[in-house]
Each structure stands twice: as C-alpha cells, then as structure tokens.
Amino acid sequence: MKLDTTGMESAAPVWGSHNELVDGFSAAPSFELPNTTDFDGFQKEAIQMVKPAKGTTTLAFIFKEGVMVAADSRASMGGYISSQSVKKIIEINPYMLGTMAGGAADCQFWHRNLGIKCRLHELANKRRISVTGASKLLANILYSYRGMGLSVGTMIAGWDETGPGLYYVDNEGGRLKGMRFSVGSGSPYAYGVLDNGYRYDMSVEEAAELARRAIYHATFRDGASGGVASVYYVGPNGWKKLSGDDVGELHYRYYPVMPSTVEQEMAEVTGA
C-alpha cells in the first residue's frame, strides 16, 4: 500500500498533478517493496529488532465521568534504564490524549503529526474532529507503514460530541474501540488490578486512585516499568493532569513500614 505521506507534504501542491485529473480512481494499488534480498524474512527481522522495546505500562479506561489515562515513565534499552522521567502521555490537543508504548520516537512523531492533522481538520471543517476520526487517521497512517518496523502501541483517549471515546491503535494498523485498555510489558499486571477494581460509576477520585494503583503494581513486578505514575483525566472540558507520583513513594504509601516486635535486642557492649 502506498505510504500515506499526507502528514509530511508541504503546503504548496505539486505543479500539474496530472494523475489526479486524468482519473478519478488512482491506478491499481501497488506497494513499494523494501530494498532487501530477503523480502519474506524482512518483516520478521524488523519485528525482532523492536520486540523488547515495548517496555512500559500504560492504561486507559472509560467510566461515568469521562476517561482516565495513566502511564509510567521509565525508558529501558535492554537491561539499561535510560530514563526515569519520560512523558508517555502525549497531549494531542486540549481535549485528546495519546499514550506512548513501543518506539519513543515513532510515538512522539506520529502523535505530533496527528495533532497537526486534527488542527487542519478543525480549520477546514469549523468543528473539532471526533475521537473516532482522529484514531482512524492514525490507524490508516500506521497501516500504510505496515511491515516497515514502526513500533507503536497507543491509546487515543478524548471527549467529543458523542461523549468519552477510547481507541487502541497499533503499528500493525489494528484499531479497537473499547472501555478498558492497557498496553506494554507491564500490562498483564495492570489489567489484574484494573479489571478487579473497575466499576462504571466511580467518582473521579476513585477512578484516579484505581489507575494509580494499577500502574504502581505493574511497576512493582515489571522491570521495564517504573519512575513516575502519571494520571490524567479527560472530561467534557478537556484533559487535566491529576497527579504524578514516584512509584517508590507510592510503595511505602500502600505498604507502610510497620514497626515489628523485636525478639532480641542488641545491647551495646560495655567497655571495649
């Protein structure tokens, strides 16, 4: 499938773009083959290259009051923790958030690109783009780069005319609509806590606490997740950052150190 370069085109149209004029349909779809000797193995190689990289925990869920989005902030390169303070929740526009899992550069670039497209849509159509539309734009772009090694596992969360919206979009071009998602190496642990504690009618504080705890538990067990647990809330007036707690501190908040009964006290040896 032809690469979707609409995000990277300059504003001025190419002079005399005849192919559009001559035919309403584009020519029979053909995709550009990657420049390698082993085409069949190419995709497998590309996937292997990026496999360990989705070391992260992100989650999002819809509840009565809106959408709750949370993520950790650790970046790892194999066993090396390269950063404890990565912003994994990307602000696409004042009423839409995207989460980052997979290749940091890929996620950041394509989310910014999506923000551009959303803004252009607003200007052209005098109305905000829906979460459905925004997630579809991103999914179409990622699909056109399928098999070329992009690593993106993202959730698009927002509030539009139809209410709260949440979509999961990944580098395979898949796009799922849902009420609860968690993405990353720590997601199984987060799902455990999230699915257990989830109720549709929670208050904003209850939902924030659930999100925070789910991220904390994931960072506790998953080595590739850690740092700071950020929690964002998306409501009818847009998103708002609720908290950013260091998971180490969260640990002692949830499991404070109890003074234990001492069996034998060590006494100072007099003299010596």
Next chain:
Amino acid sequence: MARYDRAITVFSPDGHLFQVEYALEAVRKGNAAVGVRGTDIVVLGVEKKSTAKLQDSRSVKKIVNLDNHIALACAGLKADARVLINRARIECQSHRLTVEDPVTVEYITRYIAGLQQKYTQSGGVRPFGLSTLIVGFDPYSGVPSLYQTDPSGTFSAWKANATGRNSNSIREFLEKNYKETSGQETIKLAIRALLEVVESGGKHIEVAVMTKEHGLRQLEEAEIDAIAAEIEAEKEAAEAAKKAPPKEK
C-alpha cells in the same frame, strides 16, 4: 481578445479567464434549476425538456443522490455532470471510510468546487461546464443547507437560488417572495418559482424533496400536477380579489 482563450492558464490583459466565462455561458444555456431551503426540508426543481416519445424517461433523472443525506441538481453540460457526480460520490464514501462519519454538505460542496477550480488552473483541460445546486442535512446538527457552485470554483450557501436558463428571473421572483417555510409550503414555493419560466405541468418539471427522516424523494408527475393546479387556483383567486373590492363598495 481572441488570443487569450486558448490555453486556460492564461489571463487576458483585463483580468478575464475567458474559458471560465464561456463555461458560464454554457450554464446559461442549460435547463433551469431551482433550489429552496426550508426549516425542515430542502427542495430541488429542474426543468425537463420534453422527452422524446421513444426515450425511457427513467434514465434521464436530473436530480441525483450523492449520499443518503445529500442531493445535487445542475445546469449545463450533462456529460460533465456525470463525471463530477461520480467523483463526488466516491469522495462521500472515502470520507466515511477514513473518518467513520458522513460528509457535511459544506465539505462535499467544497470538494466539488475545489475540483471545478482545479480544472481552471491546469494545462490541457477545460473547465467543467456546469453549475450545481447541492442540498442536504448536516449529519450532526440536522440543519438543512443549500449550496451553489459554478465553473470558476466558487461556492456559497443560499436560502434559495436558481441556475441555468432564465435564472435571473427566477431569482428575482424568489427575492420578492421568499420567506421561511416548511414542508409543503417550501415545495410550493420552489414549484411556483420554476413555473415563472417553464410551462406548467408535471411533464415539464422534475421535483425532488429531501427530509432528514426520509432522504431524497422524487415527486410523481401526478403530485406535481396537483400542486401546480393549486398554485394556479391561488393565482386566480388573488387576481379575482384584486378586481372584487371596488365593486363591493
């Protein structure tokens, strides 16, 4: 001046694009088309030149659907219309596919107008020889709209408009008699406007009505005849009323 209308990309010294103006001439020779916007309904009416006896009239429908909620009527070169309509229909579906939402009337009008403009600024092609009247309902707000485009690629929204033959007289009539109407009243207004320049009767006009609930509906000949008869009766009553009062004194 003759030297400035060969290649379209060329302006004349006094700022004219002659091919575009010639295209507007073609529109002026096309059959009359009128569109009226009501509060809950939009009506399109087109003059029907008498069909030949052996022609199957069903194959010459002049008011077409672009999508479930958008319809189009045009005046000018019918072959050009077919091409433009096909491109617009594809765009309506393509929009549904990429954004999972139906187009707004304004979006598809902008697309058609953009297409018409492209053909005024490219080498080796001529402009489309038609003006369109596009009607429909906004899929989100349910508000009805009427837009018009022309060969130069400009477009704007209207409460009521006409294009094609004698469009000036129809527009004058509409300017004098337009008021916010709904339902049957809007249909009557559109037919009255068209009958200013067209022979009366269901045989000579084609009328289609679009509502939010039922989409596009073509009126039957009998229906049009009935409404035309109503209009005639009203006209006569108005004439009689004008003459009567002096006698009643």
